[in-house]
Amino acid sequence: MAITVSQLNEIKKLLDTGKLTFGATEALKLLRAGKAAKIWLSMNVKQDLLDDIKHHAKLAGVDVLELPQSNEELGELCRKPFPISVISTSK
Numbered sequence: 001m002a003i004t005v006s007q008l009n010e011i012k013k014l015l016d017t018g019k020l021t022f023g024a025t026e027a028l029k030l031l032r033a034g035k036a037a038k039i040w041l042s043m044n045v046k047q048d049l050l051d052d053i054k055h056h057a058k059l060a061g062v063d064v065l066e067l068p069q070s071n072e073e074l075g076e077l078c079r080k081p082f083p084i085s086v087i088s089t090s091k
Contacts, residue, residue, distance in 0.1 A: 007065065008077075011040065011087065015078055019089050022078070024049050027088035031056040039064045040087040042071040053086065 014020045021027065024045075030036035031053070039057055041050060041064060050066075057064045067074065071083035078084055 007040075007067075011077065014089055020078070021088050021090070022080070022084050022086070024053065024086045027053060027086045028056060030088050030090050031060050031062060034060055035090045036060060036062045037089045037091045038062065040074075041066050042074050042083075042085045043068055044070050045085040049085070 011020070021030065027036065027039055031039070036057070039053060039062060041053065043066065045053075054064055069077065071085040074084040074087065075082050078087070
């Protein structure tokens with residue numbers, strides 16, 4: 001699945017507002033608390049983490065988007081000096 005311009009713009013808009021959280025731990029916390037709105041995953045996220053996030057997202061009814069970008073590319077997109085495998089936003 002290729003990332004669309006609207007998805008890219010959504011990530012950039014949320015980044016500018018400071019409403020994004022980074023990392024699997026934070027995403028899972030939001031999912032378990034029922035506060036997650038959307039999750040984005042890099043193409044090279046670890047399989048066990050991918051399965052765990054998808055399972056919790058399915059239970060919570062949250063959209064999970066698998067992006068064709070690597071974790072290093074997501075880090076650059078989010079203007080961070082480190083790779084990012086999981087991006088989430090809360091309700």
